[in-house]
Amino acid sequence: MDRVAVLGAGSWGTAFAKVLADSGTDVVLWARRAEVADAISTGRVNTDYLPDVVLPANLTATADADKALDGARAVVLAVPSQTLRENLAGWRPSLPPGATLVSLAKGVELGTLKRMSEVVREVAGVPEDQVAVVTGPNLAKEIAAEQPTATVIACTDHDRAVELQHACSNSYFRPYTNVDVVGCELGGACKNVIALACGMAAGMGFGDNTMASIITRGLAETARLGAALGADPLTFAGLAGLGDLVATCASPLSRNRSFGERLGRGDSLARAQEAAHGQVAEGVKSCSSIRELAARHDVDMPITEGVHQVCHEGLDPRVLTAALLGRERKAERQ
Incomplete structure (x- = not known):
């Protein structure tokens, strides 16, 4: 080329x-x-x-x-x-x-x-x-x-x-x-939303167990959406799925992780955007469109739903944490 x-x-x-x-x-x-x-x-x-x-x-x-x-x-x-x-x-x-x-x-x-x-x-x-x-x-x-x-x-x-x-x-x-273009794109889009959740958790002072739990359950809901849209399940175990998710959720270089951390410390959406100095945290907007896409296909994505509520409905991240932990108990693969 x-x-x-x-x-x-x-x-x-x-x-x-x-x-x-x-x-x-x-x-x-x-x-x-x-x-x-x-x-x-x-x-x-x-x-x-x-x-x-x-x-x-x-x-x-x-x-x-x-x-x-x-x-x-x-x-x-x-x-x-x-x-x-x-x-x-x-x-x-x-x-x-x-x-x-x-x-x-x-x-x-x-x-x-x-x-x-x-x-x-x-x-x-x-x-x-x-x-x-x-x-x-x-x-x-x-x-x-x-x-x-x-x-x-x-x-x-x-x-x-x-x-x-x-x-x-x-x-x-x-x-x-x-x-598998569908799976690769969904992995890239959804990981930004999960990284916001990880950032919120970090901003509230939670540690590695919490991060690992969010990453793993975030991958599960991404894979559920992928299955509904015809993606190859193996894609989410690869670089476009797990690889991108881990990097974006764990790194201080990640705009979405950093943005979520500001929200977790109590900043408003406007203050967090101001602190980003024009850098785009894609998950702030994509959480809403991914939430709609999941609803259209009847896919349960509780982390994505919660991130949307924090970013666009004024939900306190601490309330989100309690809501996620208080959900109905079920088997891991459901």
Whole structure:
């Protein structure tokens, strides 16, 4: 794959652009603001998001989306899940015919309840096998620092997934392929919500037993939703499921974990958002759309329900804890 456009110069978009460039792929990174693009092109640094990371010479940047897209073999969409539709609609006329469209976003769209690959297919007017998803334990700062990690590239077209796999394989980044796009996307979306719950628990002073319990039961409810939507159950035992969940729930680098911790310490939603300094905690919005999706398919997701109530209905996290522990007793696999 000789040339890739990455649209979105936030932490993860920039880190993944670096991964591609370090793998020998020529990359053009689109930034919304011209000053960010100029800083990357001239100083080799994204000062806003990864100020300590020197970017490779085969990674260039521009604020002109048409220029970034011209001749790209693949287009990586690195914008937040709830803004993907609007951004992609603007880029659609310039998308190169036949290019692989790659989603980095992890969420379920509010209103439509569509996964990100479904949004891409609908807006871009492309077939299912032209859309790929990158997911797994993807903490941007660690990857940009070249700490070893593995990830998943999911696409119903295995050959297309393999092509992308070769384009982003290097000494510190090991991608695996998977054809279960549904399961991979649900794992990536739901883990943000479970990480909010783990953050709340940490903010209230609870320890590792509590965290392990939330992670495990969170994985169970994610797998229940996946089963209802036709996902492969084994996906949730892999990088897109357990791997991403553990990283996002445990790491202080996780925006969702950190956001939840502020809520657990007693901050209001507004105060927690202010403290995030513009960084997006995807689970705050996705908890509502995932909750609706679960209700549509009659799937029980008590942690997701509780996180929605804390974020959007003013429920005290301590009340949520008591409610979860006071639920009807049942067998673990129910």
